[in-house]
Amino acid sequence: MVSKSDVSRIILKQRDDTFWQHLLTTILKDRTKYQGTEYVDKIVLWRYENWVGFPVFNLYFNEQGYLEKINTIENKASKLSGILLCLILVPFGLFATIFSNRFSVQIVGLLFLLTLAFIIFFSRGYMKSEHSSLKDKLLETLDIEEVSKKPKVYSSSKFLVASRIFIWPISVFLIAISIYIALETKKIGYPILVGGIALTYIVSDFLILFNKR
Incomplete structure (x- = not known):
């Protein structure tokens, strides 16, 4: 059986379980194994690996101080x-899809929503996979065997390839149509926002690829 003191020993950095500490871990990409804090009946642990949506583990203990259950949250x-x-x-x-009188703006709005839905869908799937993987590593560290139904695995490479195949063409199209709308209507508010988001994604992705090489 795993005791509270056993879990305490794997905490290398004492950190409060707060928004700011989680944000700091993300910004610094702090891969310390593990960060966390202790309470009377539980210990909260987390570690960053590859994803901003890294899990936080809540380990609950019974009155005798032995591990009872582990909850995993974002x-x-x-x-x-x-x-x-x-x-x-x-x-x-x-707003762009429903209330605009211009067909081109409606298309931009619709593609924008579809792209956002795609990103959310694959992000949640990949996040669940990483949560499961990091929980397995925690159980291995604590020498615990657990039989559970594994979620579908979304590897980082598969996720990135799928996202690029779908999002890159749409991003280029959004940039092109944003320029067209800006030139045609002489209004730059929505075109700058949509085109800027699409361009930011492409530039960021190219920088990621460049850094890997």
């Missing part, structure tokens, strides 16, 4: 960031 920084992005980007896409 870190607070990733969760709040995802909610805020959806609250900002989804209304924009819906």
Whole structure:
């Protein structure tokens, strides 16, 4: 059986379980195994590996101080960031698709929503896979065997290839049609926002590829 003291020993950095600490771990890409904090009846642990949506493990202990269960959740920084992005980007896409009188703007809005849905779908799938993988590593560290149903595995390479095949052509199209709308209507608000997001994605992805090489 795993005791609370056994788990305490694997905490290399004492950190409060807060949004700011999770955000700091993400920004610094701090791969310390493990960071966390202790409470009376539980220990909270996390580690960053490859994904901003890294898991946070809540390990609960019984009255005798032995491990009873482990709950896995998304870190607070990733969760709040995802909610805020959806609250900002989804209304924009819906407004452009439903309320615009121009067909070209409606197409941009629709493609924007489809791209966002695609990113969310694959991101959640990959995140679940990474959560499962990191939980397995935690169990291995604690020398615990657990039989559970594994989620479908989304490897980072498969995720990136699938996202690039779908998102790159749409990003190029969004940039082109944003330029066209800006020149045609002389209004640059929506074109700059949509084209800027698409261009940022492409540039960021190229930088990732360049750094890998």
